[in-house]
Amino acid sequence: xxxxxxxxxxxxxxxxxxxxxxxxxxxxxxxxxxxxxxxxxxxxxxxxxxxxxxxxxxxxxxxxxxxxxxxxxxxxxxxxxxxxxxxxxxxxxxxxxxxxxxxxxxxxxxxxxxxxxxxxxxxxxxxxxxxxxxxxxxxxxxxxxxxxxxxxxxxxxxxxxxxxxxxxxxxxxxxxxxxxxxxxxxxxxxxxxxxxxxxxxxxxxxxxxxxxxxxxxxxxxxxxxxxxxxxxxxxxxxxxxxxxxxxxxxxxxxxxxxxxxxxxxxxxxxxxxxxxxxxxxxxxxxxxxxxxxxxxxxxxxxxxxxxxxxxxxxx
Numbered sequence: 001x002x003x004x005x006x007x008x009x010x011x012x013x014x015x016x017x018x019x020x021x022x023x024x025x026x027x028x029x030x031x032x033x034x035x036x037x038x039x040x041x042x043x044x045x046x047x048x049x050x051x052x053x054x055x056x057x058x059x060x061x062x063x064x065x066x067x068x069x070x071x072x073x074x075x076x077x078x079x080x081x082x083x084x085x086x087x088x089x090x091x092x093x094x095x096x097x098x099x100x101x102x103x104x105x106x107x108x109x110x111x112x113x114x115x116x117x118x119x120x121x122x123x124x125x126x127x128x129x130x131x132x133x134x135x136x137x138x139x140x141x142x143x144x145x146x147x148x149x150x151x152x153x154x155x156x157x158x159x160x161x162x163x164x165x166x167x168x169x170x171x172x173x174x175x176x177x178x179x180x181x182x183x184x185x186x187x188x189x190x191x192x193x194x195x196x197x198x199x200x201x202x203x204x205x206x207x208x209x210x211x212x213x214x215x216x217x218x219x220x221x222x223x224x225x226x227x228x229x230x231x232x233x234x235x236x237x238x239x240x241x242x243x244x245x246x247x248x249x250x251x252x253x254x255x256x257x258x259x260x261x262x263x264x265x266x267x268x269x270x271x272x273x274x275x276x277x278x279x280x281x282x283x284x285x286x287x288x289x290x291x292x293x294x295x296x297x298x299x300x301x302x303x304x305x306x307x308x309x310x311x312x313x314x315x
Contacts, residue, residue, distance in 0.1 A: 003035040008103055009086030009174070010036055013076030015043040017094040018052050018104050019265075020217075024094050025063070038063045039080040044070030058263050074183035074191045077167075081182065089174050091167040095217050097125075102213040106171035109144065110207045116203035117152075118171045119163045122214040134212075135227070138164060141210045149176040150248060152206040156196055157242075157254045159261060162208055165193025176202050190235030197242050229271040236262060236289060243293075259293040260301070267308045276315065283315045 010028060014021060028038055040063060042050040050067050057063040063263065068079055077091060088110070090103060099105075102120070109118035124132040134140055139162045155161035163169065165185060181198055183191045200206070236308075239262055243255040267286055270279060290309060296302040 005035050005084060006087035006109065006194070008033065008036050008051065008088045008090060008171070009080075009084035010090045010092055010159065011077055011080035011084065011104070012037045012038060012040045012092050013043055014040055014045065014049050014053065014094045014103050015070065015073075015076070016045045016047045016049060018048040018260050020095040021052055024092065024096055025053075025099045027100070029056075029060050029062070029075045030094065030100050031098075032101050032104045033107055036062055036103060037084070037086060039083060040065045041288070042067040042077040043072070043076040044068060046064075065171075072185060074185045074187060078182045078185070080159060085172065087174055089172045089177060090170070093168050093216070095219060096168065096219065097215040099213045101211075103171075105209065105211055105213050109207050110171050110173075111142075113205070113209065115146075115205050115207045116173055116176055117199065117206045119208040120169050120213040121163075121208075121210055122166075122169045122216055123144070123212055125215050125217050127293065131215075138162060141208060142210075142224045143210060145208045147206045147208065149200055149203055149206075150251060150265065152200050152203070153197060153246070153251055154254060155195060156200075159258070159259050165184065165190075166216075167192040167195060168216070170196070172199060184238070184241075187234045188229055188231035189233075190238030193235075194238040194241060198245070199243075217301055224282075227273045228266070228282075232269070233266065233285075236266060240289070256278045256293050256295050257297060259289070260295050260305070263293065264301075264308055267312060271311065279312075279315045283312055286312050 015146055040053045042065065053065040057065045066079065066083065088107065090106065092098065106118050124137060125136055126132065139160060141162055145162065155163050156165040176199065183195050186196065221290060239255065239259045243252065245256055245260060247253050263286060270282055290305065296303060296305065
């Protein structure tokens, strides 16, 4: 019997995740929406990730496994995009868990009308299984909400919006991605927000649903939770590129506020995790960004800016 519903491609980048990939793949293979292809891209792992993926492929013919030289998560996702056959694209991160109706829910949302992207809600889960209060991370909704292009971009810019720039809580139309939209391989952090921003530039209607379908498992070894590094710094480049590409003056000011907030957070993290000698290589870059994007929506931001300015000037 021919499946009447469109093929959906799920792209799963994998690097040295042999011990945590099983739960992710099992949850994806149990989807109520069965017409899927799971594209697993081993990004040059040095452990048994590739062999583990091959074993899963032998059990489910919807799984396709590829191996490439290490190039980072953006490179791995692009590799998957180049090989995807589906009418829709979904991205999932290794180690995370999805509900059985994850794909079904996203597909039903985007199919309600002529929407170009659909978003589900999600939880952040600690390694010990504790679910964090999502109302402290983003603004939960109780019913589906539709956004135009500007409204959707405003949400991913906000510190506390209704949804963020992650790619794993969304479904995208393949023909809107096309051959030209890809993840920036120079970015190791913030690459997903830039991708979503550039995708939204091709959209006019986006829908957000209230149902939690994705569980993001917090990893203490991730780029965002480890010592400050050049990889972590690249998220500033992502936000600056978003600022430079946006033309709407109101959105541009919101992005300026976000960059100002981001640089202050980066400075605090770098100060706490680096030696004074290590801080010196970021000093000039940090101070230049501070001067370019300074804005003070409140007195707290102003005081924090002054404090960081003095701190880093004297490095």
